[in-house]
Amino acid sequence: MSTEYSAQEKRSRISGIVGAASGNLVEWFDFYIYAVFAVYFTHALTAPDMDDTTKSIYVWGVFAASFFMRPIGSWFFGRLADQHGRKKSMVVSICVMAVSSFLFALLPTYEQVGLLAPFxxxxxxxxxxxxxxxxxGAVATYMSEIGLKGRKGFFSSFQYVTLSGGQLLAxxxxxxxxxxxxxxQLEAGWWRLPFVIGGCAALVSLFARRHLEETLSTKDSHQEGSGTLRELFKNHWKRFLLVVGYTSAGSLAFYTITVYSKTYLSNTLGLADQTVGYIMTLCxxxxxxAQPFFGIFADRLGRRTAMLAFSGLLAIFIYPVMAIAMPYFASQVWLVAILLVFMMLILSFYTSISGLVKAEMFPTHVRALGVGFSYAVGNALFGGSAPSLALQFKAVGFENIFFIYVSIMLMICFLCSLAIPKDPEYLHQEP
Incomplete structure (x- = not known):
């Protein structure tokens, strides 16, 4: 398993990790400022005659709808990454995010254009x-390919360091x-500022990505079926379904704990917005x-062990912590924060290696597509719908049923994780 690298090659690979991760940070910052600032632009972009719950359901419904574009994005950019290079795919995706962030900042209000605003x-x-x-898909693939052998869990964990860093900055x-x-004042128009900042940051990150080292070989890019859904479903459909299986529960848990919990702390526990902001930032x-430490854990004890720990522990604790303990200790803010940190640490067994576990399941010529498309399908069906679904359960008076639903999905993830090979790196090819 050990591989010797020269000092120059180590520096080159670490530089590649940093370059890919920095762009990833900006992408996810731009994506998550929607969730963080939704409460402030909801009234400006929806009909004034709607009640607050209906407005929230629409805004979070839009959040969920965006996840159904992910399969299309993963197909387009995955094909681009497998046929023309990981670098080109990451450069184009950051450009698209920059444009969309600036457009978001320029959205007209309902008062200005009526029904056109929510559309x-x-x-x-x-x-x-x-x-x-x-x-x-492109970042997970790139980081799995450029990471140092034997330490891939550690290096790949930086995908979620920057992903969660994007949330943290938001x-x-x-x-x-x-x-x-x-x-x-935020509701009156200052909610636009974060999207301007995000668009500018995306433009800056282009510089780092334009200097990345390409990991896709010419041979793999020209292999028959490279980057095509036909090749993915014809020869790798079992691995695809397996990845969708544990991605669905992983994404559902991720968005429940890191995104919906903000709304849960405000609406259900009744904590002040600023207090919730402090709690979420700290957590x-x-x-x-925590991500690199859990990545090291996976390097030493195995990906499957980490995945089983994630799905098993979270299936046990998600309901008692979120539905019972948090409401009980709502008046003691520091205890609520500790409980949320506890949930995030269990989640870290998954997030630190999720991209790597997916990448190691597919051969090089369909790796970006396989990772991205399976992730996008799982997210579209279960991850992005989490906040909206939880609010709908709340609207009919059964909010806690949502956490039972999450627990059931985690049990399915546990079964899927049992099928992960103990040493899947035989699929990995050094660039």
Whole structure:
């Protein structure tokens, strides 16, 4: 298993990890500022005669709808990555995110254009979903290929360091803006600023990505069936379904704990917006820092062990922590934060290696497509719908049933994880 690398090659590969990860940070920051600032642009972009719950369901429904663009994005960018290079795919996806972020900042309000406002909100969000759909597969593939052998879990964990870092920066930005602006001022138009910042950051990250080392060989790019769904479904459909299986539960758990929990703390536990901002920022910081340590765990004890720990532990704890303990300790903010950190640490068994586990299941010539498309399908069906579905359960008075649903999906993930090979790296080819 050991492979010797020269000092120059180590520096080159680490530089590649940093370059890919920095763009990933910006992509996910741009994507998650929607979730963080949704409460402030909801009234501006929806009909004034709708009640607050209906408005929230629509806005989070748009959030869920954007996930259905991910399969299209993963197909387009996955094909591009497998046929023309990982680097080109990542450069194009960050450009699309930059454009969509600037368009979001320019959205007209319902007062200005009527029903066109929520429709334009949907269109711009779908464009963001297209970009992120292509981002995940290309980055996961690139980082799995350029990481040092024997330490791939550690290096691949930086995909979620930057992914959670994007969430963290979005949450931190909301804390800073709330310190200087009132809720009324944010609702009046200052909610546009984060999208301007995100668009500018995306343009800056282009520089890092334009200098990445390509990992796709000419031989693999020209192999018959490279980057095609026909090849993926004809020869690798079993692995595809397996990856969709554990991605569905992983994505559902991820969006429940890191995205919906913000709404849960505000709407269900009744915590103040600024308090929720502090809690989410602190928890996401811990979550981000934890990723490399869990990546090292997977390198030493195996990917399958990590996946089984994630699905088994979270299936046991998701309901008692979220539905019972958090409401019980709602008046003790520090305990709520500890409980949320606990959930994020269990989640880290999955997030630290999720991209790597997927990448190691597919051969090089369909790797980006296989990773991205399976991830996008799982996200579209289960991940992106989490906040909207949870709110619909809440609207009919059965919010806690949602956590039972998450637990059942995690049990399915546990069964899927049993089928992960103990040493799947035989599929991996050094660039």
């Amino acid at each position: 334009l909100l949907l269109l711009v969000r779908l464009l963001q979903g297209l970009s992120v759909g292509g981002e995940y 949450s931190l930005l909301s804390v800073i803006m709330l310190a200087f602006l009132t809720k009324a 996401l910081l811990v979550f981000m820092i």
